[in-house]
Amino acid sequence: MTVTDLVSYEDVLASYEPVMGLEVHVELGTKTKMFCGCSTTLGAEPNTQTCPTCLGLPGSLPVVNATAVESAIKIGLALNCEIAQWCRFARKNYFYPDMPKNFQTSQYDEPIAFDGYLDVQLEDGEVFRVEIERAHMEEDTGKSTHIGGATGRIHGASHSLLDYNRAGIPLIEIVTKPITGAGARAPEVARAYVAELRELIRALDVSEARMEMGQMRCDVNLSLMPHGSEKFGTRSETKNVNSLRSVERATRFEMQRHAGVLNDGGVIVQETRHFHEDDGSTTSGRVKEEAEDYRYFPEPDLVPVAPAREWVEELRAGLPELPRLRRNRLREEWGISQHEMQSVLNAGALDLIVATIDAGAPADQARKWWMGELARRANEEGADLASLPITPEQVARVCALVAEGSLNDKLARQTIEGVLAGEGSPDEVVDKRGLKVVSDDGALGAAVDEAIAANAAVADKIRGGKVAAAGALVGAVMKATRGQADAARVRELILEKLGVQG
Amino acid sequence: MTDLTRLTAAETAERIKSGEVTAVEVTEAHLARINAVDEKVNAFLHVDRQGALEAARAVDAKRAAGEKLGPLAGVPLALKDIFTTEGVPTTVGSKILEGWIPPYDATLTKRLKAADVVILGKTNMDEFAMGSSTENSAYGPTGNPWDVTRIPGGSGGGSAAALASFQAPLAIGTDTGGSIRQPAAVTATVGVKPTYGAVSRYGMVAFSSSLDQGGPCARTVLDAALLHEVIAGHDPLDSTSIDAPVPPVVEAARSGDVRGMRVGVVREFSGEGYQAGVMQRFEESVELLRELGAEVVELSCPSFTKALAAYYLIAPSECSSNLARFDAMRYGLRVGDDGTHSAEEVTALTREAGFGDEVKRRIMLGTYALSSGYYDAYYGSAQKVRTLISRDFERAFGEVDVIVSPTTPTTAFPIGERADDPMAMYLADLCTIPSNLAGNSAMSLPCGLAPEDGLPVGLQIIAPAMADERLYRVGSAVEAALQARWGHPLLEEAPSL
Numbered sequence: 001m002t003v004t005d006l007v008s009y010e011d012v013l014a015s016y017e018p019v020m021g022l023e024v025h026v027e028l029g030t031k032t033k034m035f036c037g038c039s040t041t042l043g044a045e046p047n048t049q050t051c052p053t054c055l056g057l058p059g060s061l062p063v064v065n066a067t068a069v070e071s072a073i074k075i076g077l078a079l080n081c082e083i084a085q086w087c088r089f090a091r092k093n094y095f096y097p098d099m100p101k102n103f104q105t106s107q108y109d110e111p112i113a114f115d116g117y118l119d120v121q122l123e124d125g126e127v128f129r130v131e132i133e134r135a136h137m138e139e140d141t142g143k144s145t146h147i148g149g150a151t152g153r154i155h156g157a158s159h160s161l162l163d164y165n166r167a168g169i170p171l172i173e174i175v176t177k178p179i180t181g182a183g184a185r186a187p188e189v190a191r192a193y194v195a196e197l198r199e200l201i202r203a204l205d206v207s208e209a210r211m212e213m214g215q216m217r218c219d220v221n222l223s224l225m226p227h228g229s230e231k232f233g234t235r236s237e238t239k240n241v242n243s244l245r246s247v248e249r250a251t252r253f254e255m256q257r258h259a260g261v262l263n264d265g266g267v268i269v270q271e272t273r274h275f276h277e278d279d280g281s282t283t284s285g286r287v288k289e290e291a292e293d294y295r296y297f298p299e300p301d302l303v304p305v306a307p308a309r310e311w312v313e314e315l316r317a318g319l320p321e322l323p324r325l326r327r328n329r330l331r332e333e334w335g336i337s338q339h340e341m342q343s344v345l346n347a348g349a350l351d352l353i354v355a356t357i358d359a360g361a362p363a364d365q366a367r368k369w370w371m372g373e374l375a376r377r378a379n380e381e382g383a384d385l386a387s388l389p390i391t392p393e394q395v396a397r398v399c400a401l402v403a404e405g406s407l408n409d410k411l412a413r414q415t416i417e418g419v420l421a422g423e424g425s426p427d428e429v430v431d432k433r434g435l436k437v438v439s440d441d442g443a444l445g446a447a448v449d450e451a452i453a454a455n456a457a458v459a460d461k462i463r464g465g466k467v468a469a470a471g472a473l474v475g476a477v478m479k480a481t482r483g484q485a486d487a488a489r490v491r492e493l494i495l496e497k498l499g500v501q502g
Numbered sequence: 503m504t505d506l507t508r509l510t511a512a513e514t515a516e517r518i519k520s521g522e523v524t525a526v527e528v529t530e531a532h533l534a535r536i537n538a539v540d541e542k543v544n545a546f547l548h549v550d551r552q553g554a555l556e557a558a559r560a561v562d563a564k565r566a567a568g569e570k571l572g573p574l575a576g577v578p579l580a581l582k583d584i585f586t587t588e589g590v591p592t593t594v595g596s597k598i599l600e601g602w603i604p605p606y607d608a609t610l611t612k613r614l615k616a617a618d619v620v621i622l623g624k625t626n627m628d629e630f631a632m633g634s635s636t637e638n639s640a641y642g643p644t645g646n647p648w649d650v651t652r653i654p655g656g657s658g659g660g661s662a663a664a665l666a667s668f669q670a671p672l673a674i675g676t677d678t679g680g681s682i683r684q685p686a687a688v689t690a691t692v693g694v695k696p697t698y699g700a701v702s703r704y705g706m707v708a709f710s711s712s713l714d715q716g717g718p719c720a721r722t723v724l725d726a727a728l729l730h731e732v733i734a735g736h737d738p739l740d741s742t743s744i745d746a747p748v749p750p751v752v753e754a755a756r757s758g759d760v761r762g763m764r765v766g767v768v769r770e771f772s773g774e775g776y777q778a779g780v781m782q783r784f785e786e787s788v789e790l791l792r793e794l795g796a797e798v799v800e801l802s803c804p805s806f807t808k809a810l811a812a813y814y815l816i817a818p819s820e821c822s823s824n825l826a827r828f829d830a831m832r833y834g835l836r837v838g839d840d841g842t843h844s845a846e847e848v849t850a851l852t853r854e855a856g857f858g859d860e861v862k863r864r865i866m867l868g869t870y871a872l873s874s875g876y877y878d879a880y881y882g883s884a885q886k887v888r889t890l891i892s893r894d895f896e897r898a899f900g901e902v903d904v905i906v907s908p909t910t911p912t913t914a915f916p917i918g919e920r921a922d923d924p925m926a927m928y929l930a931d932l933c934t935i936p937s938n939l940a941g942n943s944a945m946s947l948p949c950g951l952a953p954e955d956g957l958p959v960g961l962q963i964i965a966p967a968m969a970d971e972r973l974y975r976v977g978s979a980v981e982a983a984l985q986a987r988w989g990h991p992l993l994e995e996a997p998s999l
Binding site: 052055056057058059060061062063064091093095097100101102103160162293295296297300301302303 | 585586592594599602604605606608703704705706707708710711712738739740741742819820822823826827828829831832833845846849869872873874877881
């Protein structure tokens with residue numbers, strides 16, 4: 001392996017314009033596979049979710065999953081694409097043991113959706129339009145596990161294990177047009193695009209799009225062209241870049257590597273590359289000496305897909321608000337800055353806050369709890385906010401108890417602690433822990449009397465007109481009642497008992 | 503005592519229903535016949551004695567319990583070894599699937615079982631249904647019962663020979679370019695290729711998906727119709743299956759009235775390469791139809807001359823992809839798995855050893871035809887021809903109700919004669935291929951023996967898609983008139999084995 005010197009990022013930009021192409025595969029969250037009735041649930045014993053069709057047994061035939069077609073159309077519409085009036089599946093022929101039929105049923109020159117765009121917003125609010133070439137339907141392959149080699153790759157392995165549970169899971173492949181004009185922000189645009197796409201997929205409820213689970217996988221194509229040139233350079237294709245951070249790093253690394261090769265008078269080889277999470281580098285995979293010939297032809301086992309226009313329009317009408325627009329709307333409604341909104345997004349708190357507001361909490365309260373106490377807890381536990389054992393409804397209930405005066409801030413915090421500890425609903429925690437604010441005059445009266453008796457000097461000052469000194473007595477009462485007293489009422493009672501006007 | 507193997511399927515079903523014979527007796531009679539003659543014919547690759555007798559016993563038990571029996575209950579059938587049968591070997595005539603026991607039944611197999619048809623076993627065929635003589639079977643050729651040194655047609659030679667040698671009254675074939683009709687023609691049996699999509703392809707090992715069609719084989723037109731009704735119908739597991747009622751084929755087979763029908767004779771189905779005796783019997787059949795009250799119209803379908811060329815691009819293209827799955831990874835033969843070869847090498851060694859020459863030839867042809875840079879010239883052009891052929895048929899069926907032709911240009915040729923000449927072999931399907939390309943329905947039925955060699959000649963009847971009943975109407979009329987003329991079914995003239 002030849003090691004290329006990386007060029008500093010500034011020097012790359014001084015000489016070259018990056019051109020990107022992003023290919024994202026999304027595993028749809030349908031209950032059954034693309035062409036058979038097998039379950040798509042992850043994590044089952046190997047080869048238990050298979051049938052003659054997804055194992056490619058002789059004689060078996062595919063039947064298209066209607067829900068997958070619907071999901072594909074929704075994605076296409078949300079990406080502002082045209083939806084094909086009539087399109088076919090095609091066979092992509094190549095041999096690989098984890099592909100049961102040795103062809104992948106995919107789409108070739110007749111994708112279900114084409115010619116769209118996705119506007120992505122960078123962290124500073126700038127909007128960048130990414131043009132979409134196509135979105136097409138296909139099936140996933142099985143999974144090979146190579147045993148005995150050092151790297152887990154096939155090279156050096158003694159044997160391989162095949163699991164066909166994944167074979168036939170519906171995939172949507174979304175391909176951008178060449179992305180130009182991003183300049184220095186190319187890595188950021190790449191990341192923002194994948195992030196936006198992920199939000200979109202989730203908003204459409206067609207997949208959980210969890211990159212760490214392989215439900216969303218990204219290939220980064222990158223080339224450089226000298227400033228002033230119109231002709232794209234030779235590209236490299238970095239495969240399976242599977243986190244947002246990695247997308248950004250892989251893009252940046254390839255820009256620096258390409259520039260290094262080009263500056264040395266070298267030639268970029270068209271090849272696939274592997275991305276390494278540990279150091280953010282890429283290494284050469286398989287060199288594509290000539291374009292692989294997949295011998296595509298229309299799949300004769302499937303009838304064409306011809307979505308009725310009325311149905312497409314119905315799906316269009318039912319699309320949810322696009323994530324970017326929704327974020328901007330919420331940001332304005334909540335009156336927060338772009339920066340604050342970014343923190344909410346980074347914490348994965350947006351939907352939780354919205355749900356809490358929907359359950360009746362004021363926006364600022366909902367935001368305060370999720371971004372404060374709860375974010376801290378999640379951080380401590382290294383968990384997702386959403387995975388904390390508390391629901392937006394429960395947080396909203398705590399907010400309501402504070403609003404009606406039943407809880408103060410400190411008690412509310414304890415209530416949430418109790419909920420997180422599995423002690424039950426907020427009301428149950430309040431009951432069990434006895435957390436209600438004490439505003440009952442009888443109970444408070446005794447505590448106030450005790451405080452006055454124990455702090456005679458302070459009481460005298462107050463009687464003498466130094467009303468501000470009442471704070472010390474309030475503190476004593478709060479301490480005695482372990483914070484459960486209604487502080488405002490305590491103050492009133494002290495002044496009343498000492499015969500002073502507040 | 504009647505020889506139970508000589509009865510038609512309809513007669514057999516009647517006798518079982520009336521209690522005159524049991525299904526077990528019928529099955530045993532056929533198993534005995536197989537024992538006696540199949541060594542000479544080699545129609546069966548696998549005989550499922552136990553399964554057949556169990557199925558027969560179930561029919562007898564149903565009858566004893568007073569349950570209603572279906573129209574073919576207890577009737578034995580020979581199943582082409584291209585349909586999967588749960589627990590029973592399915593080889594498709596290939597070494598590459600030797601020993602494979604499918605874990606599932608084809609939809610057609612399920613329908614046969616549900617109709618209480620007794621499956622005797624699996625019949626010989628050209629490997630992966632590629633051939634016109636059954637010589638391409640990896641398990642040896644099948645002999646034509648009329649002369650076992652001659653071919654029984656192909657690819658479904660085993661099914662046709664089983665019928666013609668009275669080893670079964672019913673059989674199943676598949677027809678991609680003539681594999682049901684051409685064997686029927688050269689063995690004096692009846693074979694029908696239903697409209698594409700009429701019979702489910704689920705569990706039928708694919709050769710060329712857009713052309714393959716399963717269908718009924720029998721010794722009479724009525725028997726074929728009864729079987730047609732059992733196996734046809736919509737199947738949600740086959741996306742290309744027709745979601746419409748099955749045409750009334752049994753009713754049509756019982757009517758046999760062709761008065762007022764318009765029958766087309768296509769000029770392109772004659773000329774060089776057609777045996778004189780074949781043309782003579784064909785022309786007599788046309789004359790017969792005229793006598794029976796049909797109007798005969800001469801037609802021209804110019805694109806038919808390009809059908810063979812288009813077929814030999816489309817079918818190999820699809821087969822090159824369909825047969826890619828035979829890679830030794832999941833089932834069937836595996837060669838070279840001794841720890842010294844990579845998976846890729848094991849796949850290559852297995853395919854080298856497991857596929858026969860004709861299969862390899864077609865995989866190579868198809869791989870080439872689909873290659874980038876050649877796709878438009880080959881596969882693309884072939885698809886255009888296919889469209890033209892469909893249009894020629896459409897125009898023809900605007901003028902006539904059915905088209906008739908010889909099924910195949912010659913009578914059965916000697917085994918080995920064309921084995922080294924694929925082009926000569928391909929010509930056997932000259933008249934049958936256009937219907938596969940257009941997806942319409944067609945039948946072959948016996949129309950006499952060629953005077954020069956005394957071998958059977960087939961009459962082909964072609965009807966529009968979804969109008970399969972016309973085949974049976976015309977076929978039963980011709981069959982009745984010819985048998986009246988001959989005084990007996992043609993098969994009775996076959997030599998005893």
